[in-house]
Amino acid sequence: MSKVILLTSSAGAALDRVKRAFGPAASITVVGDLKSLLAAPVDAETSLISFGTSVIVPSELLGRLAKPAYNLHAASPEFPGRDPHHFAIYRGAKTYGATLHLMTGRVDDGTIVAVETFAVGHDATPDRLLVEANQAAMRLLERHGQRLLDREPMPGLPDVSWGPVKTRRSDFLRLGRVTPLISAAEFEQRLRACASASHANVTVELHGQVFRIEQAAPKLDDRSAFSEFTETGFLTLVRQLKNAGYRFVRYGDRPSDHHVIWRHDVDVSMHRAVRLAEMEAQEGVVATYFVNPRSSFYSIFEPDIEAMLRRIQSLGHEIGLHFDASAYGTKSWSENTLNAAVRREQALLETLLQSPIRSLSWHNPDQSNLLDFQDDEIAGLSNAYSGHLRRDYVYCSDSNGYWRFKPMREVIAAGHDRLHLLTHPDWWTPEALSPSERIDRALLGRARRLRSDYDRRLALAGRRNVGGI
Numbered sequence: 001m002s003k004v005i006l007l008t009s010s011a012g013a014a015l016d017r018v019k020r021a022f023g024p025a026a027s028i029t030v031v032g033d034l035k036s037l038l039a040a041p042v043d044a045e046t047s048l049i050s051f052g053t054s055v056i057v058p059s060e061l062l063g064r065l066a067k068p069a070y071n072l073h074a075a076s077p078e079f080p081g082r083d084p085h086h087f088a089i090y091r092g093a094k095t096y097g098a099t100l101h102l103m104t105g106r107v108d109d110g111t112i113v114a115v116e117t118f119a120v121g122h123d124a125t126p127d128r129l130l131v132e133a134n135q136a137a138m139r140l141l142e143r144h145g146q147r148l149l150d151r152e153p154m155p156g157l158p159d160v161s162w163g164p165v166k167t168r169r170s171d172f173l174r175l176g177r178v179t180p181l182i183s184a185a186e187f188e189q190r191l192r193a194c195a196s197a198s199h200a201n202v203t204v205e206l207h208g209q210v211f212r213i214e215q216a217a218p219k220l221d222d223r224s225a226f227s228e229f230t231e232t233g234f235l236t237l238v239r240q241l242k243n244a245g246y247r248f249v250r251y252g253d254r255p256s257d258h259h260v261i262w263r264h265d266v267d268v269s270m271h272r273a274v275r276l277a278e279m280e281a282q283e284g285v286v287a288t289y290f291v292n293p294r295s296s297f298y299s300i301f302e303p304d305i306e307a308m309l310r311r312i313q314s315l316g317h318e319i320g321l322h323f324d325a326s327a328y329g330t331k332s333w334s335e336n337t338l339n340a341a342v343r344r345e346q347a348l349l350e351t352l353l354q355s356p357i358r359s360l361s362w363h364n365p366d367q368s369n370l371l372d373f374q375d376d377e378i379a380g381l382s383n384a385y386s387g388h389l390r391r392d393y394v395y396c397s398d399s400n401g402y403w404r405f406k407p408m409r410e411v412i413a414a415g416h417d418r419l420h421l422l423t424h425p426d427w428w429t430p431e432a433l434s435p436s437e438r439i440d441r442a443l444l445g446r447a448r449r450l451r452s453d454y455d456r457r458l459a460l461a462g463r464r465n466v467g468g469i
Helices: 012-020 034-039 059-064 084-090 126-144 169-175 184-193 231-243 270-283 303-314 335-353 387-392 408-413 435-461
Strands: 003-008 027-031 046-051 069-073 095-102 112-119 203-206 209-212 247-249 259-266 288-291 318-324 359-363 381-383 394-397 418-423
Touching (some): 012 027, 084 126, 095 126, 231 418, 259 359, 303 318, 408 418
Parallel strands (some): 003 027
């Protein structure tokens, strides 16, 4: 009589079905854990079959068996190891299945003797994939169950081998571990791959604390108070100026008609600057974009940033110098030292862009004595803080993400002949956000692009991305 040690987590009707696969003559001992497995009697007629369990059979026990031992791995051969159904979703498997193989001292390493596969649907989930893989394993067992009790092992399948990556539980935990720098596409892919009806597998670590991410519709805060500061709101202001008959002019012009000097200080996000420049070009208006060569939020020497500056210029806008006195640590400037510093930074921009810089604005001018310099020109550049502009123009700014004096729409509606209007591209986002959220959006967007560039460069060089997936 054939004797079977059946290592399985199956129970009830499912267990009865498994036992029937070995035929009516088999004497079956069912064990569900390592302790019970090691306690089960073994003799020359004993076969060991593992089905639907994560228990690893010790090599010592395999060595005591006179007959072959088999495992039914609920995954196709391409996915050896733990949690294969999650990795199959992550890697976009087109087919999946179950693998019947001889057991050795190493997990999912023995000769493959039979495979059952099925197509993976576009809407497949890990849970569903596991259910279908177990069904495929059951079909294999029913097809080959009695043959597994023979003394001679089943022959291996030609040209069928295990995949090169054997996953461990630590690999799955790493798959589910995300950072704020993950791209939106990668995040969605991992959410889908790590999905489970019983457990939240996606985690994020912040300042030494681990949080689990629940896949639920977010409860959005009321951001209606910030709805004016959006791309739509920006376009509304531009069109309001056009409809009111304002002509858009540059610094240094001295028009006598109804006009506006339309200025943007690029403090944080060059990407936002390009987007606004494109919107303005579609409306047929021009602006001056003041760029900070000393910015800690972007570098004018990065190829992508340089390309954006050239894009802004190509749309008909002017690039000016946004002078950041804090880079020098000077609290009290003299005319000579200020002129020298301005000329150095003007030269940086002109060398980079191969075009003249004609105007400048101050960055945080109240942190030194820059507002004392009220000449129309500083070092030959039109001064956005000149006494003439401060005296003869109505000024409005969105500094720090709110209207400094009156809302700009009210200033425009008042119909003043000469307007000097400042906006910062960082505040004008597609969706309504608080000022702090807009800064987070810009900083995280930049960090994610840098992270993606790092990953891309490693891949191009064929290097290992240690700690990555």
